[in-house]
Every structure is written in C-alpha cells, then in structure tokens.
Amino acid sequence: APKHPTICGMPLKYVSLITLAVQNATLSIVMYYSRVSTPPHLSYSPAAAVLLCEILKGSISFVIAIWRAQDISESHWSSRKSFTGFVQSLFPWSAPFRQVCSEIFSPDCWKLSIPAVLYVVQNSLQFVAISNLPVASFQVAYQMKILTTAAFSVILLRKTLSSTKWLSLFFLAIGVGIVQVQTTASNSGMREIRVGSAHDAAPLHIHIMSPLKGFGAVTAACFTSGLAGVYFEMVLKNSKADLWVRNVQLSLFSLLPAFLPILYGPAQPPSMSFLSYLFRNFGGWAWATVAVQVFGGLVTAVVIKYSDNILKGFATSLSIIISFLASVVLFDFHITPSFIIGASTVLAATAMYNQPASPETKITSTISGG
Numbered sequence: 001a002p003k004h005p006t007i008c009g010m011p012l013k014y015v016s017l018i019t020l021a022v023q024n025a026t027l028s029i030v031m032y033y034s035r036v037s038t039p040p041h042l043s044y045s046p047a048a049a050v051l052l053c054e055i056l057k058g059s060i061s062f063v064i065a066i067w068r069a070q071d072i073s074e075s076h077w078s079s080r081k082s083f084t085g086f087v088q089s090l091f092p093w094s095a096p097f098r099q100v101c102s103e104i105f106s107p108d109c110w111k112l113s114i115p116a117v118l119y120v121v122q123n124s125l126q127f128v129a130i131s132n133l134p135v136a137s138f139q140v141a142y143q144m145k146i147l148t149t150a151a152f153s154v155i156l157l158r159k160t161l162s163s164t165k166w167l168s169l170f171f172l173a174i175g176v177g178i179v180q181v182q183t184t185a186s187n188s189g190m191r192e193i194r195v196g197s198a199h200d201a202a203p204l205h206i207h208i209m210s211p212l213k214g215f216g217a218v219t220a221a222c223f224t225s226g227l228a229g230v231y232f233e234m235v236l237k238n239s240k241a242d243l244w245v246r247n248v249q250l251s252l253f254s255l256l257p258a259f260l261p262i263l264y265g266p267a268q269p270p271s272m273s274f275l276s277y278l279f280r281n282f283g284g285w286a287w288a289t290v291a292v293q294v295f296g297g298l299v300t301a302v303v304i305k306y307s308d309n310i311l312k313g314f315a316t317s318l319s320i321i322i323s324f325l326a327s328v329v330l331f332d333f334h335i336t337p338s339f340i341i342g343a344s345t346v347l348a349a350t351a352m353y354n355q356p357a358s359p360e361t362k363i364t365s366t367i368s369g370g
C-alpha cells in the first residue's frame with residue numbers, strides 16, 4: 001500500500017480529518033434532533049442504537065479486513081501454479097476469511113475488552129448528554145476530552161507535557177467552565193424546548209432538558225473517551241495486528257456490555273416480538289444517528305492510522321464552529337457574549353495545544369511503542 005494514500009489528489013490524512021470534523025458536527029445535530037423531535041413515549045431506545053452501531057461497525061470492519069487480506073493472499077497464490085493455487089482461485093475469500101478469523105481470536109484479543117466497555121459507556125452517555133444540553137454547549141463541553149486524554153496519557157503512557165500544553169489545558173477548562181456556567185445559570189432548573197414547525201402557534205410537544213444532568217453525562221463521557229482512546233492507542237501501537245482486525249475485536253467485546261441494558265431494561269409486552277420491541281419508534285432520524293455514528297467510528301480508525309490523536313483533537317474542535325453555526329440556523333440557538341468568550345477560549349486553547357513545536361509532542365509513539 002502507498003505510504004501517503006490520496007483521494008482525488010488530496011492526502012487521505014487531511015480528507016479524513018475534514019471528514020471527521022463534519023461528521024462530529026453532523027452527529028451532534030442529528031442525534032439531538034432524533035432525541036428532542038418526538039415526545040418521550042414515542043422515542044427510540046438509545047441502547048438499541050448503541051448495539052446496532054457496534055454490529056454494523058464490526059461487520060463493515062470485518063469485510064474491510066477480509067478485503068485487505070484477500071489482496072495479500074491473491075498475490076501470494078497467483079504466483080503459485082499448483083493445485084492448491086487453482087482451488088484458491090475458485091474460492092478467493094476462503095483463505096482470507098480463515099486468516100482474519102484466526103487474527104480476531106488471537107490470544108491477545110482480550111486486551112480490547114477494556115476500551116470496548118468504556119466506548120459503550122461513552123456512547124450511551126452521549127445520548128443522555130445530548131438530550132439535556134443545547135447542541136453547541138454539548139460540543140464545547142465535549143472538548144474536555146482533550147484534557148482527560150492528556151491526563152491519561154501522562155498517567156498510563158508516562159507522557160510528559162510542555163508548559164505550553166499544560167497552560168492550554170488550563171485555558172480549555174476555563175473556556176468549558178464559562179459555557180457551562182452560562183448554560184446552567186440561564187436555566188437553573190429544567191429547560192423547556194418547544195418543538196414544532198416555525199409557523200405553528202402551538203408546539204408539537206415540549207422537551208424537558210436538565211443541563212446539570214447533561215453536563216454530568218458529558219463529563220463522565222470525556223473520562224471514558226480519554227481512557228479508552230489512550231488504551232486503544234497503547235494496544236494498537238504495541239502490536240502488529242491490522243487496525244480493522246482490532247476494530248472487529250473492539251466491536252465483538254462491545255456486544256455484551258451493549259446488550260446488558262437491553263436485557264435488564266423493561267420487558268417487552270407479550271403482544272410484541274423482541275426485535276420489534278427493541279427497535280420500536282426507530283424512525284429516519286434514529287437510523288441517521290446510527291449511520292453517522294458508524295461512519296464516525298470508521299473515520300476515527302482511519303484518522304488514528306493515517307494521522308494522529310493530536311490532529312484528531314484539532315479536527316473535532318473545528319466541529320464546534322460548524323455545530324454552533326448550524327444550531328443558530330436550525331434550533332434558534334441564542335448567542336450570548338459568555339458563550340462566544342467560552343467557545344473562543346476553547347478554540348484558542350485547542351490551537352495552542354496543537355502547536356507542533358516541542359519535541360515532547362512526539363513522545364507518545366516512542367513510549368507507547370516500547
């Protein structure tokens with residue numbers, strides 16, 4: 001494979017970063033709308049969405065892993081003019097299939113169980129956060145991921161950070177704090193969202209938000225994101241296994257924790273089958289949320305492979321601007337001076353954190369590789 005692959009002449013590294021920024025903004029908008037646009041008794045099950053995402057992400061990664069393995073084995077077998085080579089040409093997928101399966105169930109596959117559980121918790125918390133916060137506030141608060149990722153990198157990877165990076169993390173916390181205070185202070189208790197067409201005098205229904213619950217969920221999601229990200233990086237860089245095989249392992253280990261809330265959730269009524277109860281109210285917006293989430297997981301994998309986690313943080317912070325502009329247009333989001341100050345501080349802190357100057361920034365790969 002070429003070292004610097006391109007798409008339409010543009011390096012895949014940048015294409016994947018821009019795609020990730022747009023995907024992040026789209027996900028929060030689509031997920032937000034999917035949660036607030038229907039009254040609670042008509043909304044879909046987030047647990048079903050999380051489970052479906054893992055099944056789809058795992059299946060797509062499995063197909064990509066086989067496809068990549070087939071490319072390798074094709075050149076291997078086509079060079080052999082033997083009976084085995086002939087049989088292999090009749091069933092081109094059998095050898096790659098067996099090879100990928102043996103890689104998936106390798107002895108070290110259990111290592112993926114830790115990030116798998118953490119990502120399931122994170123993906124579930126995301127639903128709680130987005131149902132209780134305005135999109136733009138959610139996006140700004142979610143930038144605390146950079147803070148937790150740095151903290152876990154220091155603790156687990158023994159990475160050292162320059163004083164500029166510590167300072168930028170301090171500014172990041174201040175910026176998130178400003179947005180948090182203004183979002184919760186302006187609605188000290190519950191917040192009502194009147195959902196309906198702009199021309200309607202009466203709203204279709206009123207969505208109740210609890211910003212404190214939302215910020216609690218987003219803070220917890222930032223912790224699991226940081227820990228899972230650093231752990232995944234550690235596993236990926238300490239072995240030669242293919243990224244797509246790792247993704248399949250991640251999805252496989254996610255199935256059990258994703259299934260638990262369904263198992264221990266309310267029982268289905270006798271008149272309904274298990275599947276129709278699980279996917280009740282699963283409309284277009286729910287499917288769109290799942291599709292964007294699955295796409296995001298795959299793009300994240302490509303970004304980790306062709307770029308790095310530092311640039312990934314920068315790409316996601318660009319999504320603040322996109323969701324901010326979109327929520328002003330779509331959700332009648334009111335811009336307040338403190339939101340602008342808070343969001344600008346977060347953006348400036350992210351840019352400061354991503355300064356490539358000091359050699360310490362390169363230390364991650366050295367430490368995690370050895």
Ligand code: C5P
Pocket residue numbers: 057119120122123145225226229232247250296297298300301
């Ligand atoms: O918080 P962060 O930006 O790291 O979000 C990671 C998201 O990408 C999670 O939803 C996680 O399930 C997904 N992911 C994935 N495959 C990976 C790494 C992350 O699907 N290899």
